[in-house]
Amino acid sequence: MNDAGIVTGVAVAVDGERIVEIGPQAELDRRYPHATRIDCQRGVLTPGLVDSHTHAIFGKPRYEEQELRASGLDYMEIARRGGGIHSSVRDLRGRSEDDLLDLAIPRLRRLAAHGVTTVEVKSGYGLTPDDELKSLRVIRRLGEILPMRLVPTWLGAHEIPLEFREIRDGRSEYVRLLVSTMLPAVSSAGLARFADVFCEPGVFTIDESRTILTAARSAGLGLKLHADELRASGGAELAAEIGATSADHLAAISETGIRVLAASTTVATLLPGTMLFLGKEKQAPARALVDAGAAVALATDFNPGTSPTTNFPLVMTLGVSQLRMSVAESVVASTVNGAAALSLADEVGQIAPDFSADLALFAADDVRELPYWYGDNRCAATWVRGRLCHPSSRDIVPYHQGRALAQGIDRMTSTR
Amino acid sequence: MNDAGIVTGVAVAVDGERIVEIGPQAELDRRYPHATRIDCQRGVLTPGLVDSHTHAIFGKPRYEEQELRASGLDYMEIARRGGGIHSSVRDLRGRSEDDLLDLAIPRLRRLAAHGVTTVEVKSGYGLTPDDELKSLRVIRRLGEILPMRLVPTWLGAHEIPLEFREIRDGRSEYVRLLVSTMLPAVSSAGLARFADVFCEPGVFTIDESRTILTAARSAGLGLKLHADELRASGGAELAAEIGATSADHLAAISETGIRVLAASTTVATLLPGTMLFLGKEKQAPARALVDAGAAVALATDFNPGTSPTTNFPLVMTLGVSQLRMSVAESVVASTVNGAAALSLADEVGQIAPDFSADLALFAADDVRELPYWYGDNRCAATWVRGRLCHPSSRDIVPYHQGRALAQGIDRMTSTR
Numbered sequence: 103m104n105d106a107g108i109v110t111g112v113a114v115a116v117d118g119e120r121i122v123e124i125g126p127q128a129e130l131d132r133r134y135p136h137a138t139r140i141d142c143q144r145g146v147l148t149p150g151l152v153d154s155h156t157h158a159i160f161g162k163p164r165y166e167e168q169e170l171r172a173s174g175l176d177y178m179e180i181a182r183r184g185g186g187i188h189s190s191v192r193d194l195r196g197r198s199e200d201d202l203l204d205l206a207i208p209r210l211r212r213l214a215a216h217g218v219t220t221v222e223v224k225s226g227y228g229l230t231p232d233d234e235l236k237s238l239r240v241i242r243r244l245g246e247i248l249p250m251r252l253v254p255t256w257l258g259a260h261e262i263p264l265e266f267r268e269i270r271d272g273r274s275e276y277v278r279l280l281v282s283t284m285l286p287a288v289s290s291a292g293l294a295r296f297a298d299v300f301c302e303p304g305v306f307t308i309d310e311s312r313t314i315l316t317a318a319r320s321a322g323l324g325l326k327l328h329a330d331e332l333r334a335s336g337g338a339e340l341a342a343e344i345g346a347t348s349a350d351h352l353a354a355i356s357e358t359g360i361r362v363l364a365a366s367t368t369v370a371t372l373l374p375g376t377m378l379f380l381g382k383e384k385q386a387p388a389r390a391l392v393d394a395g396a397a398v399a400l401a402t403d404f405n406p407g408t409s410p411t412t413n414f415p416l417v418m419t420l421g422v423s424q425l426r427m428s429v430a431e432s433v434v435a436s437t438v439n440g441a442a443a444l445s446l447a448d449e450v451g452q453i454a455p456d457f458s459a460d461l462a463l464f465a466a467d468d469v470r471e472l473p474y475w476y477g478d479n480r481c482a483a484t485w486v487r488g489r490l491c492h493p494s495s496r497d498i499v500p501y502h503q504g505r506a507l508a509q510g511i512d513r514m515t516s517t518r
Numbered sequence: 519m520n521d522a523g524i525v526t527g528v529a530v531a532v533d534g535e536r537i538v539e540i541g542p543q544a545e546l547d548r549r550y551p552h553a554t555r556i557d558c559q560r561g562v563l564t565p566g567l568v569d570s571h572t573h574a575i576f577g578k579p580r581y582e583e584q585e586l587r588a589s590g591l592d593y594m595e596i597a598r599r600g601g602g603i604h605s606s607v608r609d610l611r612g613r614s615e616d617d618l619l620d621l622a623i624p625r626l627r628r629l630a631a632h633g634v635t636t637v638e639v640k641s642g643y644g645l646t647p648d649d650e651l652k653s654l655r656v657i658r659r660l661g662e663i664l665p666m667r668l669v670p671t672w673l674g675a676h677e678i679p680l681e682f683r684e685i686r687d688g689r690s691e692y693v694r695l696l697v698s699t700m701l702p703a704v705s706s707a708g709l710a711r712f713a714d715v716f717c718e719p720g721v722f723t724i725d726e727s728r729t730i731l732t733a734a735r736s737a738g739l740g741l742k743l744h745a746d747e748l749r750a751s752g753g754a755e756l757a758a759e760i761g762a763t764s765a766d767h768l769a770a771i772s773e774t775g776i777r778v779l780a781a782s783t784t785v786a787t788l789l790p791g792t793m794l795f796l797g798k799e800k801q802a803p804a805r806a807l808v809d810a811g812a813a814v815a816l817a818t819d820f821n822p823g824t825s826p827t828t829n830f831p832l833v834m835t836l837g838v839s840q841l842r843m844s845v846a847e848s849v850v851a852s853t854v855n856g857a858a859a860l861s862l863a864d865e866v867g868q869i870a871p872d873f874s875a876d877l878a879l880f881a882a883d884d885v886r887e888l889p890y891w892y893g894d895n896r897c898a899a900t901w902v903r904g905r906l907c908h909p910s911s912r913d914i915v916p917y918h919q920g921r922a923l924a925q926g927i928d929r930m931t932s933t934r
Contacts, residue, residue, distance in 0.1 A: 165845075165886035172842040212894060379892055381839045383799050413893030416832075423797045426588040429581075470581035476795055477829030477893055478628060 103392055103439070106430035108469055114147065116459040119487040123455060146469050148433065149451050150219025150460035150484055150491075151414045152440030155350050155371055157257070157405035158209055158223045159202055159237045161193040164406045171381060177408065178304060178332070186407055187227070187261045194227040194237070202240045207247065212412035213404065214250055214492040217462035217481040220441070220450050221250055222401075224298055226257030231284045234258045238293035249491040251460065253444045255326060256294035258284045259306055259314050277310050281317045289321040295445075296347065298326040301337045308336050315344050324445055330355040331376075342366035348399065348443040353377055353386045360387065364394035369443040372435075373403035374420035375411050388425035399439040400432065415464075419476040429470045459488035519808055519855070522846035524885055530563065532875040535903040539871060562885050564849065565867050566635025566876035566900055566907075567830045568856030571766050571787055573673070573821035574625055574639045575618055575653045577609040580822045587797060593824065594720060594748070603643070603677045606822055610643040610653070618656045623663065628828035629820065630666055630908040633878035633897040636857070636866050637666055638817075640714055642673030647700045650674045654709035665907040667876065669860050671742060672710035674700045675722055675730050693726050697733045705737040711861075712763065714742040717753045724752050731760050740861055746771040747792075758782035764815065764859040769793055769802045776803065780810035785859040788851075789819035790836035791827050804841035815855040816848065831880075835892040845886045875904035 113130045115123040115137065123130060130137075167180055180186045194202070213221055223244070225237035238254055245252040258280050266272035266279075288294050297318030301311040315325045324347045329337025331351035338359030341349035349363060350371040363370050372386045391398050400421050403409035411417070414436065421432035441451030450460045463483045464472060471480065484492040529546045531539040531553065539546060546553075583596055596602045610618065629637055639660070641653035654670055661668040674696050682688035682695075704710050713734030717727040731741045740763045745753025747767035754775030757765035765779060766787040779786050788802045807814050816837050819825035827833070830852065837848035857867030866876045880888060880896045887896065900908040 163887065163890060165884065165890040168838055168890055169844055169886065172838050172844060174842075375892070378794070379835070379839050381842065410891050411893040412891075416893040419795070422584055422588050423795050426590075426797065428585055428588060468581065470585070471579065474579060474581040474584055475826050475828075476791070477827040477832040479895065 103398065103431045103434045104428055106433045106469070108430070114453060114461070116488045119458055121453060121455055121457050121459050124453060142463055144467065145482060146464045146466045146472070147453065148217070148462050148464065148469070148472075149437040149453050149457075150462045150486065151217045151436050152220040152399075152444065152446075152451055153213060153218045153401050153404070153414055154222045154253075154348065154399055154440045154443040155373060155401035155403050156213075156221055156223055157226055157403070158213075158221070159194075159206055159225060159240050160190050160227055160406045161197050161202065161205060162190075162406070163410060164189060167407060168379070177380060184264070188264055190227045190406055191229050191261070191263060195230070195233050199236050199240055199243075202237065203243055206240060206244055209404070209412065210244060210248055210250060211492070211494070213402070213414065214248070214484055215481060216412055216414045216479050217464065217484060218414050219250060219460040219462060219484050219486045219491060220253065220444065220446065222253040222255055222296070222444055224255040224257040224260075225294075226260030226298075229258065229261065229263040231279070231287055234284055235287060235291065235293065238288060238291075242293060249486050249489055249494070251450065251486055253296070253446070254294045255296040255298050256285075256288045256318075256323070257298040257300070258288075259299040259311070261300060261305060273310070277313060280314055285314075285317055285321055289323065294323060296324040296326050298328065300328040301335070301340065302328065302331055303333050303335050308340050311337075311340060312344065315346065319344065326350060330359060334359065338363050338370075341368045347445055350401070351376070351386070352391070353382065353384055355387065355391075360390050360394050360396070363391065364396040369399050369439055370396045371399040371401055371443050372421075372425065373401055373409065374424050375417050376403045376409040378420060378424070379409050379411070385420075385424050388421070388427055392427065392431060397439050397442055398427070398431070398435050399443045400435040401440065401443075413477070413479060415472050415479065415481070416477055419473040422473045423476070429473060432473055433469060459485055461485045519814065519847045519850045520844055522849045522885070524846070530869060530877070532904045535874055537869060537871055537873050537875050540869060558879055560883065561898060562880045562882045562888070563869065564633070564878050564880065564885070564888075565853040565869050565873075566878045566902065567633045567852050568636040568815075568860065568862075568867055569629060569634045569817050569820070569830055570638045570669075570764065570815055570856040570859035571789060571817035571819050572629075572637055572639055573642060573819070574629075574637070575610070575622055575641060575656050576606050576643055576822045577613050577618065577621060578606075578822070579826060580605060583823060584795070593796060600680070602823055604680055606643045607645050607677070607679060611646070611649050615652050615656055615659075618653065619659055622656060622660055625820070625828065626660060626664055626666060627908070627910070629818070629830065630664070630900060631897060632828055632830045632895055633880065633900060634830050635666060635876040635878060635900050635902045635907060636669065636860065636862065638669040638671055638712070638860055640671040640673040640676075641710075642676030642714075645674065645677065645679040647695070647703055650700055651703060651707065651709065654704060654707075658709060665902050665905055665910070667866065667902055669712070669862070670710045671712040671714050672701075672704045672734075672739070673714040673716070674704075675715040675727070677716060677721060689726070693729060696730055701733055701737055705739065710739060712740040712742050714744065716744040717751070717756065718744065718747055719749050719751050724756050727753075727756060728760060731762065735760065742766060746775060750775065754779050754786075757784045763861055766817070767792070767802070768807070769798065769800055771803065771807075776806050776810050776812070779807065780812040785815050785855055786812045787815040787817055787859050788837075788841065789817055789825065790840050791833050792819045792825040794836060794840070795825050795827070801836075801840050804837070804843055808843065808847060813855050813858055814843070814847070814851050815859045816851040817856065817859075829893070829895060831888050831895065831897070832893055835889040838889045839892070845889060848889055849885060875901055877901045
């Protein structure tokens with residue numbers, strides 16, 4: 103992971119939707135004399151950032167909980183009082199598909215404005231067949247409207263809904279509903295690429311998670327797992343056992359979990375912004391995971407309760423400053439490994455021939471400036487499948503075009 | 519501090535450079551029928567944010583140190599190897615006043631773009647009479663060029679320069695140079711409002727700090743102190759003893775220090791971004807300070823080594839999520855108390871009659887969104903002395919104008 107393949111003084115040739123060649127400017131100028139030229143003005147060009155874990159379909163923000171936590175209440179306590187996920191569920195159930203679409207568009211555009219070109223979006227605030235399908239249809243429509251690359255994940259197993267918590271055998275009833283009703287509906291409508299489960303003591307157990315994900319695999323979905331976020335409960339081990347594409351969070355992963363993940367093909371997706379926003383001192387053991395040989399990805403966890411950020415480069419900052427990854431590891435975790443966490447590693451996440459021309463341009467002289475100027479947004483433009491994604495004609499032009507964009511030739515960062 | 523005086527559905531009347539009245543829109547419409555109207559479109563209007571602690575006059579960024587720290591080297595170790603402050607000193611000494619000015623302008627504009635209207639700027643990377651005066655002249659020229667309100671601080675005592683560390687009695691020689699040569703030159707040129715000292719084991723001792731600041735007080739300067747950042751060494755106590763306007767950092771402040779500061783008029787300025795960026799788990803005990811009755815301010819500590827951020831609202835996020843302040847306390851710490859930390863409490867930091875019309879408008883429905891959407895920038899505009907500061911004609915229009923700006927009447931947040 104520590105080799106991000108960074109090169110300078112080169113240009114990138116794109117044909118249609120694909121990257122065809124990387125090389126010195128003069129050479130590409132000779133080879134493609136009739137190409138349209140885009141001057142990157144010595145900025146840093148990266149593969150478009152891949153945000154492989156978001157819950158971007160939600161209604162109201164939940165800012166009141168940030169203060170409650172500051173006053174001493176923890177996440178689980180807020181949830182037990184009917185806040186947390188449950189309040190987003192109540193809110194989402196009352197909204198129309200169009201309303202949710204209108205709310206999601208500017209939120210995803212903010213992600214795009216920070217360099218993200220591929221974004222995984224989960225359902226999970228519906229928790230009924232109708233409301234989960236409604237959320238997934240919003241994601242499909244977003245994919246048609248926005249130029250970003252969207253990957254839909256069904257997270258019907260985000261929480262046991264209150265109406266099932268209140269009845270006898272409600273847990274097993276809800277798992278049955280997920281497997282026998284919701285999953286077939288999602289699958290036959292072709293609305294999801296992945297299934298995900300929030301596996302954590304108090305939410306879904308290891309056995310319940312195994313049941314749901316095994317059924318999802320049979321239905322042809324890829325697998326993801328919210329694992330070991332608050333307590334080590336064998337989530338990472340389960341993810342490896344069932345061949346999940348990724349195990350996410352992992353702030354409390356055990357030594358065994360680290361070893362098992364490192365020996366598997368499951369990507370370890372870390373979400374350091376969440377720990378920051380929740381005021382937790384403990385971050386996931388990124389160093390131990392990387393050193394053990396696990397493929398580590400970084401993502402925003404964008405959601406209304408525990409990580410309302412769209413600033414992906416800030417997550418890269420946390421990758422270096424909090425998780426003690428190198429800048430190269432942080433870049434790889436945000437591109438190549440993010441793509442692997444979505445089974446898109448052959449398609450996006452690298453600036454290399456035959457890869458999709460999904461690119462992000464930053465107003466910086468050095469790739470190390472991306473995590474360095476923390477909280478700032480230096481993204482000047484993004485392209486998806488060779489087409490300009492940000493700024494779009496519906497955006498106002500970004501103000502972030504500093505001195506670095508007033509100079510000469512191209513510079514690019516290839517992550518191969 | 520927990521009463522930020524937030525009101526809704528009101529308008530603010532400005533006459534020239536001053537706020538004259540706050541009241542219901544209809545009433546102000548009647549009273550000032552010929553006034554120019556600015557539609558705040560239901561955004562959140564706050565006093566312009568006051569960033570009372572920055573080191574914004576520097577040359578090159580120091581992104582390589584972020585990675586060194588990630589690999590295990592600490593701040594003091596990097597400094598001992600000639601990195602850290604020393605590398606910024608070497609760099610700044612080789613630059614012209616014009617060069618430093620050109621570098622500082624876009625950096626301060628980025629602060630302005632995040633809602634800051636008043637910014638304290640320290641010298642401290644010169645450490646010779648000529649280079650400190652050069653830095654302070656840059657600050658004066660910035661104040662003439664930019665519409666922001668700038669407060670210059672002389673920080674000749676930022677570090678013992680290497681050329682004095684290497685000679686016998688170098689420490690006392692340098693303190694003599696500060697007091698007998700540099701201070702009179704700074705003072706007679708009228709280039710600084712405050713003097714500051716980096717009081718920390720390994721840098722300036724308590725006694726040296728007292729000597730320097732006592733002389734500065736006699737020269738008519740206000741006093742500030744970098745205190746108890748890494749180890750409790752009596753810095754907070756010294757700040758109170760000599761009547762410093764602020765004691766800054768305080769991540770390692772002692773119980774006694776908290777008690778003494780709370781009983782004094784010295785503002786406790788906390789810089790949580792620095793601890794985040796340095797990867798320290800320990801934050802300043804904001805809760806204990808506030809509860810003891812200290813006046814707490816928040817600031818960015820914008821500098822190339824330990825806090826390269828211009829995103830002030832992110833510091834407010836850390837105020838709530840990491841320091842466990844309420845949103846109201848975080849707003850007060852970023853406005854009223856920031857102003858008090860610069861002896862400007864009668865002039866800025868409040869939306870109230872007779873205060874300067876220094877205002878910041880955010881595209882949000884509720885003031886709690888400022889710390890909530892962490893890492894994002896919702897600032898739509900700022901005014902200083904009643905004049906538009908951001909966006910300026912030299913900026914491109916900000917892209918951060920979301921849906922909240924597409925609606926009707928005004929809303930404002932008065933911090934009284």
